Amino acid sequence: MNDDYAPIPEPGSNDRPIEWSREPVASRLRALADNELPPAEATDLRNEMDAEAIARADSFERALRRGCASCMDTGAAPAGLRERVLDAMRAETEGADDGATPVHAKTASAPEVIRRTDRSFWTQGRALMGVAAAIALAAVVWVMAPSNAPTPDPSALLATAAQHVSGEHHGCTLDGSRFTNKMIDADASASDATRAAFISEQIGDLPVKLALGQAGYTLKGVGGCHVPGGKSVHLLYEPTDPQTARPVSLFIQHASSAHDWMTNGTVYLSGKDAAPYVRVWREESVVYYMVTECPVSCKKAEAAYALSGERVSL
């Protein structure tokens, strides 16, 4: 690392220069061994202490550093990680052109339409101003009247659900006991009919589409789940080639009145579309949530479900 790299502390930072004279001798000896002790302080220390003692401490600390380096150096990253990172970066670059429309942007477009209408209306002439004012006042009264009964933000439920499924995916992929406790059908040899029966038992008899099995994934487990918005089922898939992809979770939920605002074909994305990647979409009476940590896996799953509709950020 370059020795000139000495960023100025941020304003308000509680960082401050070290007062070496107030540091214990042991601390100054370690700093000396690390070549971090300023020259003047090093001279003072050498004047204060026996040269042999300094040499012993210096020798030990340098050896300890080498020992730590030897014990903590885990060597090269696993094979395949470089390619995985490169693939993810390529997917990111391609995805940047997709141009998802944030929900707030869509909401913000409504007043814009009203403003345009207003401008054209007011240009009709001053004679109409009184009528317009009366209509505007009536509109304000009408809008204000129900304000005591707060209207829930429909997308907020989906955002909460997206957060929930991310946590469930993360927990089940990393914590074996959590997976075992949740996934009551972790038998990879279970037939599709068995799985379909389990899913029906959990969320009712719905036209559920299971497409990841044909996209390079193996179903690892199925379990009941309580995604906000209704009873759900969680399917955890593992890639057949773990070097190029990561596990994917699919959560299936029976659409309720809380999902009425969702449009068939629209793909809802969580937050800034960073890991964990979450996609939510609706197909008639079924709401799907897909979660994965890997953008390449996300693309694969999107392709499997032919998610090519409009994209909206939650």
Added chain:
Amino acid sequence: MLERSRFESLALEHLDALHRMALQLTRRPEEAADLVQETYLRALRASGRFEERGGGIKSWLFTILHNTFYTRVKREKRAPIAVDEFYGAESAETTPGEAPAAWNLAVFDWEHVDDRLKSAIDELKDEHRVTLLLWGVEGLKYREIADITGVPIGTVMSRLHRARKILADQLTEFSDELGVRPGRTSDA
């Protein structure tokens, strides 16, 4: 501002180092790989704001990895470290002043301490272990470690010195078991 190909080439040089740090933070290989990938994606998104200077990209990537990990920890409400310390408050830790007895060992058999040292390192607190890694393996300066971990330089020194004292004491115990006795400490 970096060109995309230049960014890839510069950033991927540090893949092994980032993976080492991710392993120390997560202690889980799968999670470490995810963390490394997410770090590169975040770095790619922010590459327009990165100014190439000296070896700064390595520290910059370490900082992103460290912040990404602790953002996840916060989101998942895991608590692997003392949170008050992580969020920048001046550490309440005091720098240990006493010298380890190991400094006075006339002979220290470094050839046979690896397992003992490794288990002692594994038992360190997370923030001490990560600081030790950045210092010992990556060869970073105190100032750089402070910038990466978002704590004052005094806290870095304190963590390093505490970690080294613990390791030195462990090694002293080991040398006692081997029958090698240290002499009188010089500055305790």
